[in-house]
Amino acid sequence: MSAAGAALRLRGGLTQRLVETARRWPTYMRVAAGVLALLVVAGLLANVVAPLDDTAVDLDHVLEGPTAAHPMGTDEVGRDLLTRVLHGVRISLVIAVLASLAAVAVGALVGVLAGTLGGRADAVLMRMTDVFASQNHFLFGVLLLVLFRPVLGGTGAIMLAIGFTHWPSLARIVRGELLSVRERPFVLAAIGGGASRHRLARRHYLPHLLPAVGLAFVLTVPHAVFHESAYSFLGLGLEPHQASLGNILADGQRSLLAGGWWIALFPGLALLAIAMTIGTIAEYWREHLHPRWRSELEL
Amino acid sequence: MLRAERISKSYRASGGHVVAVDGASLQLERGQRLGLVGPSGSGKSTLAQVMAMLLAPDDGSLTVDGDRIDVWGVHCRCELRHRVQLVFQSPRMAVDPRLRVGEAILEPLVASRLLAARDAECAVLLHDWATRVGLTYDLLERFPHEVSEGQLQRACLARALIVAPRYLICDELSSMLDVSTQAALLEAIAAIQAEQELGVLLITHDRVLADTWCGEVADIRELAARSGEGEADATQRHASARAAALSALVRGRQRRAMPP
């Protein structure tokens, strides 16, 4: 083989790697990924898929059980529940993802600052983190909601409440990972090779931190879905007419007394499915995060 | 000449400082083979990292071919850092697990912008260095955990030599490896040395190896201006200090947790 002519294939394509990864998934992972994909697509396409307007009131068909026309039944003002659940999935997922992103952003920022600045700044940031972590994060979220809902509106306030209460654990993880990776000999070797601070951060620290941050993000999403639902259920979140899963559940609770079990059941199932599928995927990911580092031969 | 003078370095530990290197002086000429022996924990690795400009000493001076080093680690000029290269004891720890072996070897050139990763020259250089250290070409596409310890150490040697250093410091290059791989690594170093007048500092606890391979052998215990700091067992000062710190911490917590 001629040296110059040999094109060194140092990186496999991303798609190829993804397909390879998916091929190794056990059945439960495939099921979880499939169900989640279905929910996400249904949520995204809610306007297209769902046959009816989610706020269309139809007083002729109030509190009807599941029928062919309304597979999930209707609520106490005659809105089609399937339509509302699909919209609810979308609204809840979007809010949860954005709120988790906010949480991850705050956590990563605090963790990276603490880890890089060190010394007194590190101490101050981490004590601050401790103070936040020691609060009951649900009640703290309620406080934020009450304060900011008039300013930001329901959606914004919920994102703020979730984002601002779910970062401390991530900040600790990021700081710890950063401190540990900086001590590793391969970082010293890179410095000896002439790497700049910028390159160390980009080439060695960041790839080391990203899996932890990504995992934290995925683990936060189902949590955020529950929080959004809980706040909406308490009437602190979205406007009552908006079809978030929490709002529908709140309607469902009222209707239960009138015998309308389906109004609580279907949004509840959707909520459960979202949380369980994302949770399953996150757990699998967590378990399989490190084997690339484990030597297969030196056992 | 790589000249370290009265280098001192201590680490913080509970109840004071642990002195790792205490006023050590050492000189390495180009083309020389110098052995450095001493029990584990006697500060050989710390001295090596100082001499490779990776670790700032508390006291003392380092000059490389007349250039005095005032800034250390990442702040030091690339050109200076490249003059002295260090090969670490454990290759598994010394290679980023996310880089393929070939990428890891080229990393110093790319990091210091001497080459871009897609340059055709890279493939030539890589092939050349892989041959010199005895690596087959297919190993370069693997991840570190997919090759053996000996193969990885060969890659580490190639990574150190690819920047054409004037001085090479090997910190327990082969203590985890079998004798044949050790001999192969030393043969590769000797071949480069004959070509480029490389100064080699071989740190080892194998006195026989130092005596047979090196022209001169220094004992770290005799480099120090003053003797060590007393009662602590020299063979395990550092490890002990860490364990002691941990132990003190836990005992402190227990005391605090107990009711008065």
Added chain:
Amino acid sequence: MSALLEVDALSVGFRTRRGIVRALSEASVAIEPGELLLVVGESGSGKTVLAHTLLSLLPRNVDVAGSVRLGGTELLGLAPAALRELRARRMALIPQSPASSLNPVRTLGGQLIEGARARGLSEEQARRRLRALLGELGLDFDFIGGRYIHQLSGGMQQRIVNAMALVGEPDVVIADEPTSGLDSELVETTAAQLQEISARGASLLVITHDLRLAQRLAGWIALLYASRIVELGPTAAFFEAPAHPYGRELLRALPEREGKSIPGMAPELTALPGHCAFADRCPDRFDRCTEALPDLYPAPDGVLARCFVHAAR
């Protein structure tokens, strides 16, 4: 009478992304009570896998074939509970690094007694036996008991883990790279202590890549290359005149001999050749070497060697 520990045609393969890694192929060794067997080879030759198979420490992605019998009991396929029991009472491991195998924030007394109780001794028995054992190793139990591991010197730490291994009066003691990372003085101490353990009547299996330690400990040697035992015989005979070309070339690579490396590298464990695995690097190679897989043939001095040179005998 059958041997105390009998390993028969043991093969171990790991299923990995790159295919099956044949870490050990048809290894057969036997250890009588009180014998010392050295398992020597480079990293990836299968020596650690052998030790881990004996201790049932293998991960899940593994296929094991063959047989391992301890005092007549087959270990492979034994129920986990029975295996744990057997391992606790009859086998012991001397860990690679004494300092990190003990808890740094607990005093040694509690840990030693706890270790002994795990081997089925009562508290009273444990105390008595530890006192006697440490006494024989030149240490005082009462002095040691109230201390932390880091407060002891390297040599004392090594003696503590040795005592811990011996307390259950195991039949087989396995030492995994007992000298890796130690300086020459500690290597000497460790070697002396391993010999002591052997002299007390336990069978000792020492996994090492350190040829000087091997020469110092004597006993029997099994030399591994590319997952197979290539030479099996008395250690003294091996260092005098190795029967297998790999052994001979390996000894030549010692700095005090010639310091000359063996050209090339060991074959990949995922793609072992159907012929002699050393043939490509062997200076004595002839046609047959690249055609067939050699058996272990008897060589002089009671040695077995996997080389066609000895096939004629």
